Amino acid sequence: MDRDSFRPGPLAEVTTEPGWDLVFVRDLRHPPEKVWAALTEPDQLARWAPFLAGRDLGTPGDTTLNTVDGDRTSDQPATVRHAARPTLLEYTWGDALLRWELAPAGDGTRLTLRQRIGDPGLAPMVAAGWHLCLDVADHLLAGHPVGPIRGAEAKEFGWAELRDAYAERLDREPPAR
Template sequence: MTAELNARLEPTGERWTLVFIRELRKPPEEVWGALTDPGRLERWAPFTAERDLGTTGDTTLTMIDGDESTPLPATVRRAEPPHLLEYTWGDDLLRWELEPSGAGTLLTLRHTLPGEDGLGPMVASGWHLCLDVMERLLDGEDVRAVRGEEAKEHGWEDLRDRYAKMFAG
């Protein structure tokens, strides 16, 4: 089962920022661990991390697609546990904001993309699936990341089309 669509695209100078919002059932401290711990990241994210992302400084995030991996330079610019994590990933900027919401967390991801807004629906559908997996991981399920071409087997194309329609309208 997949969560409802809750995202928008905002112009950011010459770039676009995907603002992706998700309600999670776990408190910010637990979500923070899923966002920063390399062992947990590799279970849900589109990349692996060479170190814990909970402290500032340089690192490498390696994008995984089947047997292919692409290491990209990254810099953790802000790490304010358990509420704010911001890092570069290649030419992208990701900012994760965690707010308490009842017994859970309101997660807001601001993913600033290089180039034109046509990437928005593709990136949104990818994060949608990743966060579906993260939510299941936080709930204690034994899950693994859905990355690259494999995402097509999990409804990525339908999600992309739905986000494209939502962003156009």
């Protein structure tokens, strides 16, 4: 698939639960070990994630995640709190807390992302961002990379429509445009 024909896939399951502002569940067609590598290895993260990682995230400890938006980057402190290959990865990213849970699902992986955002009203926007990133990761893992879609560029790939759809699913008002 080329970048020009890239379109977002179907919506993921989204909810909230006590302690988490967003619970985002997505089935990927790749085994947990392969998904784990995409979540932890800096060279793979650079090809799909909204940030660049200062080191492999597969072991606990401090690092820096550089958020990317066009030509701008912003360093954010991060700490990998838990890393249990290939089932659980939990880290801070600035003020956010992310917990990635990977479970076998047939030949693929059921990926559950739990994220503490700080402002629950931002959950639809965060869900839309992760949706696009994980679509890109899925293509990358299938051997058909489209390149990362980050920051303002996401608006060119259906981010606003995803945000509105996730706001409806989360029973929240979409943010003002």
